[in-house]
Amino acid sequence: MNALVENWRLEPQRDRQAELSVVIPLYNEHEVITLMHARLTAVLAGLDMPYELVLVDDGSRDGTPNTMHQLAQADPSVTAVFLSRNFGKEAALTAGLAHAAGEAVIIMDADLQDPPELIPHMLRAWKDGADVVCMRRRSRAGESWFKRYSAHGFYRLLNAISDVDIPADTGDFRLLSRKAVDALNRLNERNRYMKGLFAWIGLPTTVIEYDRKPRAAGVTKWDYLSLFNLAFEGITSFSTAPLRLAMAGGLLTAFFGVLFTLWIVAKALVLGDPVQGYPSLICMITILGGVQLLSIGLLGEYVGKTYYETKQRPVYLVRQVVSQGRTASPTANAHAGTATAANEPYASYK
Structure with a gap:
């Protein structure tokens, strides 16, 4: 039962039955989204467990919103969340976690650099007791030497000066238990560096190494200036x-x-x-x-x-949520996507 309820303003993730949720933030990924959906569902269909795909559009300006809308109407496992504008990847991840219903939640990018075929290995580690399963990149195909070595140095610098132990060479590709997701949803800070927040909650963590693949289609939306800003955000968010x-x-x-x-x-x-x-x-x-x-x-x-x-502005605003061919749009009130200590991920504003 993945149908969207009328009152999705209050904790929509509790109104769907899914043991596994896969959260995917999207920004101008029209070239790869259909391929990603086909490859991902092929893997998930063989798991013999109820699952859902939570696709979060972060204000895309290409055909991504239309493709997401079509997928949500055609595939009952897809929930499409449309943010009101581009809030950034960290905010899109926050929105996806707030909408995820599963006991296990996997975060991955849409470009298929993180192979969906590794999901069974992640689930095995979760069933063995891990609340967080980090995927450590052993190699990074399709990326320049400067990007590889600068990322290598950044993670070690951040670990050296940070108060929390942030696993090196790990991106957003990871599994979170329901306990971990609920803990993250209670963190209501606005300046969010998600890799640091994943480590900050401090729950039992397992690390699995893998080889990262080149993009399946399209081009990266991360230029060096954006990566520098993200790195600086991480340093200033988790260290003085x-x-x-x-x-x-x-x-x-x-x-x-x-x-x-x-x-x-x-x-x-x-x-x-x-x-x-x-x-x-x-x-x-x-x-x-x-x-x-x-x-x-x-x-x-x-x-x-x-x-x-x-x-105290919200982390993001939701414009529309589409699931099971039904659409919910804010009318009298729009909705602010911020997790609060009361575990109510939405607040209304006028």
């Missing part, structure tokens, strides 16, 4: 080390400034060497100004995060 480094840099700069001052005084008093005023002054101003601006920028990043958290 940059602030400490800025403070250490300030102390070190001040220390060398004092030594430089003493050296100038010694040369003037003991050796009678005239002070080289203009060049040294410009160098000191440039160095101190750069350190100050860097420190202010880091501080502003953390203050800005606090600013957005205090606004």
Whole structure:
């Protein structure tokens, strides 16, 4: 029974019967979505367990919404969630987890770089007692050497400065138990770095290694600037080390400034060497100004995060949910997709 109930505003995941949910965020993936659905359902059909596919459209501008709508009407296992605009992948994942009904929830991308054929192995680890099954990328086919090595270095840097142990070389491809999903749905922060949140809940975790494949179709939507922003989001969301480094840099700069001052005084008093005023002054101003601006920028990043958290805006807004050929659209009220401590993933606004 995957039919969408009329009052889907309140915990829609409790109104469907599914032992396994597969959550897939989508953004401009029209070229691959049909292939992904066929390959994924071929794997899931052989599991002998009720399942559902929760497809989340993150404000796509190509044919993705139309294809999702058709799949939701033709396949009773598909629930299509349409966000009101592009909120970002982390918000789309949050929306998908809020709508997932299964006792086990698998997150994967639509590009088929993460093979659906590995799902039985993930389920086996879950049945053996793991609440989180992380898929660690042993190799990354179809990606440039710069992307591979920068990702390798980033995960180790994040682990070195973070307060939680975030598994290295793991993306969003993973399995979460119902206990883990409920724990994540209770985290209502707005600045969400999901890989860190997956690790923060601290439930028993199993790691399985696999070889990542090239994209089945289409092109990646992640350029290097987007990846840098995501990496910076992860660092500032799970560590205050940059602030400490800025403070250490300030102390070190001040220390060398004092030594430089003493050296100038010694040369003037003991050796009678005239002070080289203009060049040294410009160098000191440039160095101190750069350190100050860097420190202010880091501080502003953390203050800005606090600013957005205090606004208490929802993580995402749902425009429409389609399942079993039926459609629910917000009319008098739209719906805000934010998980609260009361475990009510939707709030209304006017």
